[in-house]
Amino acid sequence: MEPIRPTPSGAPAPEAGAPEAPDLGQLLKLSGRGDESAFARLYDAMAARVFGLAVRVVRDRAQAEEVVQESFLEIWRTSGRFDPDRGSAVAWLLTIVHRRAVDRVRSAEASSRRDTTYHDRNQPVAHDATAEAAQASLEARRVRGALASLTDAQRQAIELAYFGGYTHTEVASMLDLPVGTAKTRIRDGLIRLRDEMGVGAS
Amino acid sequence: MIEIHALSGAYAVDALDDIERAQFERHLAECAECRAEVAGLRSTAALLAETTATAPPESLRERVLADIATVRPLPPAVATGAATRRRFRLAPLAAAAALVAAVGTGVVVTQPWADDTSQTQLSAVDQVLQADDAERYTKAIDGSEATMVRSRSLNKAVLVTKNMAPPPEGKVYELWLDHEGIGMVPAGLMAQGGEQMILLEGDPATATGAGITVEPAGGSEEPTLPPVTLFAFEQA
Numbered sequence: 485m486e487p488i489r490p491t492p493s494g495a496p497a498p499e500a501g502a503p504e505a506p507d508l509g510q511l512l513k514l515s516g517r518g519d520e521s522a523f524a525r526l527y528d529a530m531a532a533r534v535f536g537l538a539v540r541v542v543r544d545r546a547q548a549e550e551v552v553q554e555s556f557l558e559i560w561r562t563s564g565r566f567d568p569d570r571g572s573a574v575a576w577l578l579t580i581v582h583r584r585a586v587d588r589v590r591s592a593e594a595s596s597r598r599d600t601t602y603h604d605r606n607q608p609v610a611h612d613a614t615a616e617a618a619q620a621s622l623e624a625r626r627v628r629g630a631l632a633s634l635t636d637a638q639r640q641a642i643e644l645a646y647f648g649g650y651t652h653t654e655v656a657s658m659l660d661l662p663v664g665t666a667k668t669r670i671r672d673g674l675i676r677l678r679d680e681m682g683v684g685a686s
Numbered sequence: 687m688i689e690i691h692a693l694s695g696a697y698a699v700d701a702l703d704d705i706e707r708a709q710f711e712r713h714l715a716e717c718a719e720c721r722a723e724v725a726g727l728r729s730t731a732a733l734l735a736e737t738t739a740t741a742p743p744e745s746l747r748e749r750v751l752a753d754i755a756t757v758r759p760l761p762p763a764v765a766t767g768a769a770t771r772r773r774f775r776l777a778p779l780a781a782a783a784a785l786v787a788a789v790g791t792g793v794v795v796t797q798p799w800a801d802d803t804s805q806t807q808l809s810a811v812d813q814v815l816q817a818d819d820a821e822r823y824t825k826a827i828d829g830s831e832a833t834m835v836r837s838r839s840l841n842k843a844v845l846v847t848k849n850m851a852p853p854p855e856g857k858v859y860e861l862w863l864d865h866e867g868i869g870m871v872p873a874g875l876m877a878q879g880g881e882q883m884i885l886l887e888g889d890p891a892t893a894t895g896a897g898i899t900v901e902p903a904g905g906s907e908e909p910t911l912p913p914v915t916l917f918a919f920e921q922a
Contacts, residue, residue: 570721570725621736652696671695678727681730
């Protein structure tokens with residue numbers, strides 16, 4: 485898999501609107517009480533990140549839409565159980581989406597032995613489809629900058645795990661690393677990224 | 687613990703297999719340091735999604751909002767009192783009584799299973815679902831549905847869930863097989879809710895029933911009561 489592409493030179497300007505980020509934790513809390521308009525605002529704030537992540541992991545847009553739909557339903561149902569003491573709202577929400585996307589590629593793989601069409605569908609696609617559409621937000625640029633500070637091995641391991649949906653054992657094999665070292669690369673890389681980005685514990 | 691601690695990064699990006707994940711979650715339940723690290727690494731991983739942000743089709747928003755309008759959010763996970771935390775063995779007799787009670791409260795047997803999800807499943811699961819002697823036991827649980835499918839000839843059983851609530855934070859669902867004279871025997875863990883298909887471990891062919899409980903991450907040797915649901919198997 486290729487490393488994350490730098491922002492295309494002709495990238496669109498940061499999307500207008502949303503001058504102030506809504507308090508997602510608060511929106512989740514309201515959603516937990518059945519407030520559908522709060523949930524709609526939550527959707528609007530997160531949809532691009534959720535959809536982009538799902539597309540990147542499952543690669544098929546139709547399947548990604550299903551993942552998004554299922555994920556938001558799960559987020560709605562469990563919104564009252566979000567605990568801000570245990571992590572950020574964005575992390576909580578994207579963890580749900582990522583888990584579902586990864587489950588989908590892994591279970592699709594398990595059945596691919598008898599589903600030949602799967603292979604046609606899942607040949608690695610050029611990342612341009614999503615990268616081009618990726619918003620060139622300031623935050624995205626910061627993340628790319630921080631990613632560039634990782635070693636190649638760390639970055640590749642993280643990307644294969646997070647965007648590829650591979651297990652650390654599979655990542656080790658793909659990168660010709662001794663078994664057990666990919667998990668260290670992933671952890672070291674994430675810690676580096678965390679510190680570069682100044683992410684708090686929650 | 688150093689070895690298991692090193693899995694925090696892989697856990698934060700869902701790069702563990704099911705067994706490692708269960709092990710790590712068991713560790714997580716008792717390691718505050720790892721919990722804090724995982725929270726930070728998950729927040730970090732979430733930043734990666736910034737780089738792939740893509741506007742979804744407008745129709746997706748309508749579908750999502752239409753979906754949620756028909757479903758009630760779950761109540762918050764209320765702290766449970768000491769009484770429900772206490773574990774005790776489900777004695778064979780008590781188990782039998784509970785299973786009989788479960789039958790009394792409406793087990794729907796033989797609900798034909800929709801075929802539309804089968805293409806994404808493991809073949810072992812498919813074998814059970816498509817077995818000629820497959821028995822199906824469906825229970826409704828608070829808006830969700832759990833179906834136990836058992837094939838005596840294959841000596842296998844599969845739990846199929848629909849719209850199942852995720853287990854509370856730090857907890858998992860544990861599956862059990864009830865054997866006469868032995869009691870409830872652990873038959874596997876289910877870390878997630880939603881749509882799942884889980885192949886049970888053990889010997890379903892000779893079991894008199896099955897059950898689902900909520901247990902601490904990593905599972906328990908004995909069921910925590912009350913169970914989420916119980917299934918009574920047909921007897922030969």
